[in-house]
Each structure stands twice: as C-alpha cells, then as structure tokens.
Amino acid sequence: MQRRSRRLDRLCRLCGSSVLESVLDLGATPPCESFLTADGLDEPEPTYPLHVRVCRECLLLQIPALVSPDETFTEYAYFSSFSSSWVEHARRFVAEADRRLTLQDRDDAFVVEVASNDGYLLRHVVDRGIRCLGIEPSVNVGAAARAAGVPTETAFLNPETAARVRAEHGPAALVVANNVYAHIPDVLGFTEGLRTLVADDGLVSIEVHHALKLVAEAQFDTVYHEHFQYWTVLTAMRALEKGDLTVVDVEALPTHGGSIRLWATPSGNAGPPSERTLDLLEAERRAGLHTVAGYRGLESAAREARAAVLEFLLDCRRRGERVVGYGAPGKGNTLLNYCGIRPDLLEYTVDRNPYKHGRFTPGTRIPIHHPDRIAVDRPDVVMVLPWNLEDELTAQLQYVADWGGRVVFPLPSLHTADLSHVTPSTDEPAEALS
Known part of the structure; x- marks a missing residue:
C-alpha cells in the first residue's frame, strides 16, 4: 500500500504551505467503516492518527491523508x-x-x-x-x-x-x-x-x-x-x-x-x-x-463534549440502566473511539443496513444488530449515534416511550428527546448517515 511521505502529509493540500497549526487531536482510531466480523475479533486492527490542523496561509482545515480512498x-x-x-x-x-x-x-x-x-x-x-x-x-x-x-x-x-x-x-x-x-x-x-x-x-x-x-x-x-x-x-x-x-x-x-x-x-x-x-x-x-x-477553541470544546457523554453513561451504569445505541455510522465510530465507549457502557447498537448485522464497530468492538432488537430488549436508554437525524429518528423511535425508555442524542450537546409530543413515524428506521 503506497502512501505519501510524512513530509508531504504535513503540507497543505490546497496551497502547499508547510505552516499547519494543530487544532484538534482525537488520538488514533481504525478507519471508521472497517467493521469487524466475529472471526476478526482476535485479529489486530490498524489505527491511524486523527489530527486536525489548519493552514495558516489559506485556512484549509485538514487531516493527513493516511488512509487512501482506494482502501476505503x-x-x-x-x-x-x-x-x-x-x-x-x-x-x-x-x-x-x-x-x-x-x-x-x-x-x-x-x-x-x-x-x-x-x-x-x-x-x-x-x-x-x-x-x-x-x-x-x-x-x-x-x-x-x-x-x-x-x-x-x-x-x-x-x-x-x-x-x-x-x-x-x-x-x-x-x-x-x-x-x-x-x-x-x-x-x-x-x-x-x-x-x-x-x-x-x-x-x-x-x-x-x-x-x-x-x-x-x-x-x-x-x-x-x-x-x-x-x-x-x-x-x-x-x-x-x-x-x-x-x-x-x-x-x-x-x-x-x-x-x-x-x-x-x-x-x-x-x-x-x-x-x-x-x-x-x-x-x-x-x-x-x-x-x-x-x-483554537475546538479541542477544549471537544473534550468537554466527551466528558458529558462519559459522565452520562457512567451514571447510567451506576444506576443499573441498560443502554444501547441506534445507528452505526462512520461519525459514530469517531465518537465511540474518542470517548473510549465499549460494550460495558453501550451494550450494542443497531442499524438498518444488513451489511453491518453480526459485525462489530471498529476499535470499540460493539456488536451491531437489526433495529428490531430494541423493541425485544426494551432498554432503558437508546443513544442515537447519527444525532444529525434528530427529527427523523425521534419520530421513528417514539415507541421507546411505551416502556418508559429514553432516547438520548449525544451531540452537539447531550440531551434527552421529548417523546411525548412526537407523531410516531410509519417509515422504517433510517440507516445512520455518516
């Protein structure tokens, strides 16, 4: 697999400047769409830095091209x-x-x-x-x-x-x-x-x-x-x-x-x-x-958001509440890995895409099931990973209120959806957009 040299990776891809300033370091994670099969759980996963920098010359916000489009x-x-x-x-x-x-x-x-x-x-x-x-x-x-x-x-x-x-x-x-x-x-x-x-x-x-x-x-x-x-x-x-x-x-x-x-x-x-x-x-x-x-304030704001999500999940665990996820989007895998969320805090997640059923999220190894699993298990909390689809998914998950469950959106600020004033959706649950 060919990759650009480290020197080239630190040049702005728009203007060629070498003056890039760090604004958000999320550590190292696996590629977000590299879902694991059960047979692959004992295999090592490659991880790559997620480090955002801004070019001081042209202001392009960017990360190094460490994973090529061919691979993804x-x-x-x-x-x-x-x-x-x-x-x-x-x-x-x-x-x-x-x-x-x-x-x-x-x-x-x-x-x-x-x-x-x-x-x-x-x-x-x-x-x-x-x-x-x-x-x-x-x-x-x-x-x-x-x-x-x-x-x-x-x-x-x-x-x-x-x-x-x-x-x-x-x-x-x-x-x-x-x-x-x-x-x-x-x-x-x-x-x-x-x-x-x-x-x-x-x-x-x-x-x-x-x-x-x-x-x-x-x-x-x-x-x-x-x-x-x-x-x-x-x-x-x-x-x-x-x-x-x-x-x-x-x-x-x-x-x-x-x-x-x-x-x-x-x-x-x-x-x-x-x-x-x-x-x-x-x-x-x-x-x-x-x-x-x-x-320059992006990194500190991201840390605060991470702390809020972890505090919520830890409180749920202390209360003995069962928490599951909805959706397995690429963006969700960044959240899970940056926050260090694993099955002890999020038991499983669900997704409409059959390709993902029976697989596990990259890095955090959280199992992925069909959306029907939620109605069967009746968890206390459903945390929606594709939070950008809040209106659509609040309507589709209104049935969680039937057993007193809560639907929670982790970002931009963690909050619980109001399920009491929602018209239930007749559509099938949407797949999580990345």
Whole structure:
C-alpha cells in the first residue's frame, strides 16, 4: 500500500504551505467503516492518527491523508438509499436543479453525479427522462445503482476519468458532487475533473458539511479518516478558483448537522456572488474562521463534549440502566473511539443496513444488530449515534416511550428527546448517515 511521505502529509493540500497549526487531536482510531466480523475479533486492527490542523496561509482545515480512498471506497458499507429522509432530500434537489436549469426542456441535457453511491439521487433524474451518469468508485454500491436502472461507471474522478467521460458523453449541464468534496485528498485534481465534466455554461453543485458548524458546535465526530478536509465557504471558493470554477451561490442546509450547497460555474461564465453567499461569508468572519484564531477553541470544546457523554453513561451504569445505541455510522465510530465507549457502557447498537448485522464497530468492538432488537430488549436508554437525524429518528423511535425508555442524542450537546409530543413515524428506521 503506497502512501505519501510524512513530509508531504504535513503540507497543505490546497496551497502547499508547510505552516499547519494543530487544532484538534482525537488520538488514533481504525478507519471508521472497517467493521469487524466475529472471526476478526482476535485479529489486530490498524489505527491511524486523527489530527486536525489548519493552514495558516489559506485556512484549509485538514487531516493527513493516511488512509487512501482506494482502501476505503472499493468495497463500501454505506448505502444512501437506506435513509428515507436522504432520498427525499435528493428528490427535492433534483426538482430544484431541473427548475434552475430547465433540464427537461433541453434535448442535450446531461447530468453527472460524482460519488453517486447506490443511485439515491440519479434515480430521480432517470424518472424525469433526463440523460445521466453516475461515477462511483465503490464496486458494490455501484452495482446496486445499475441494478436500480441508474447508469453508473465504477471509477474515481480525476482529470483523466473526466476527459474520457466528456469525450464519450459530451459536457454536462449539471455536475453534482454531494458529500464527496471532503473525501478527496487530491483536491486540485478532483476540482480539475469537475471543470472538465461541466459545460462552459453549466453548473457544478457541491454539498459538504460546513466547518462553521464543526467549530461552533464542537462536532468532533465529523472528523474521520474518510474526511480529509473540512470546508468553509471561503476555503471552498479558493479551491474551486484553482480549477477555473467560481462560486455564484451558496445555500445553508440542515443536513449532517449543518451543511452548505455551493453552486459554481466556469469562471468565464460567472457573475457576482449571490447575497446569501456574502451573508455566509460574513457569518464565518464573525465566528473568527477567516483567521487561525477562530479554530483554537475546538479541542477544549471537544473534550468537554466527551466528558458529558462519559459522565452520562457512567451514571447510567451506576444506576443499573441498560443502554444501547441506534445507528452505526462512520461519525459514530469517531465518537465511540474518542470517548473510549465499549460494550460495558453501550451494550450494542443497531442499524438498518444488513451489511453491518453480526459485525462489530471498529476499535470499540460493539456488536451491531437489526433495529428490531430494541423493541425485544426494551432498554432503558437508546443513544442515537447519527444525532444529525434528530427529527427523523425521534419520530421513528417514539415507541421507546411505551416502556418508559429514553432516547438520548449525544451531540452537539447531550440531551434527552421529548417523546411525548412526537407523531410516531410509519417509515422504517433510517440507516445512520455518516
């Protein structure tokens, strides 16, 4: 397995500066999607540092690229379509993009999604009769997309892949890159690929977790080895400019605990940024994130959040209460490992994804079961690891109140959900989003 040298790992991947300042050290953990089988419990697990630094020159928040995308994404445990709320989010996006670009009215309309997963988004494009292609590196989830009728190519996006796709299919009116811009160690090559794919008058839409929320709410579990960098609007604009793309609009989204949707176009076609882009830039400036100083309180805030979670679980154990988890997302594994939570504090967790059933969380070795296990065991407390889906999962876990159980969300600040004023959901439980 080839990795970049230690010297290169300490250079900013956006501007090349060697002046990186530590702002959050979470220790060393296994890769967050490396779930263990029962046969592997006696085997050693490789661990890698989770150490976040900010570049003093360009302000990109980043970790070293110690685990390559090839290792993570060739066979992947995460399927987007298991979350009903995420599929609905994608449907609304496609409808909005169609209105914005009048895709259905254009004979040459072509949509490309990068990191298209199992077709959760492009299936809505297919339903509208619009030509599309997914570019998905994971063999197993790409196969699921094709089985669902979504044209999908198994590949990582780089300049060469982008040039070949454009030569075969033509330029895209819309290129979508949802929740992937954080996952790319070669930011400049990936951005060049986006520019190659998009038509000169087309749009690139990028959704990514907002570093403003990460810092303001100490969302430390957003940090894991799949996430190589953490974007503000300012740093994303700087990165896209290096690929001849200009941000013209930005939306604030509630997804993943607070995200941004960046709309960019080839620079030769760009007008001035929208008012809401300027508003978000100003919010970042007020929060101090346009200087290094704004990031320096992150580590102490993460430690306080960890202490609150551990104190709660230890109190539950002292009272003899049975505590289980809901969800087995990548972010949950950062929380479990950073807090040192093992089966003595969290007996097991559940997840809708059958791939994870019978497996164990990396590092902490907590067993993962089907969600039905909760209703059978009637635990005193259900701790929800994908806390970013609070509204959806509070409704779906309302039945825990039937036996007097509690549903607890550990972050951004630990709290117990009010199950008395919730309309029970008729949907199946959602898979934990990473």
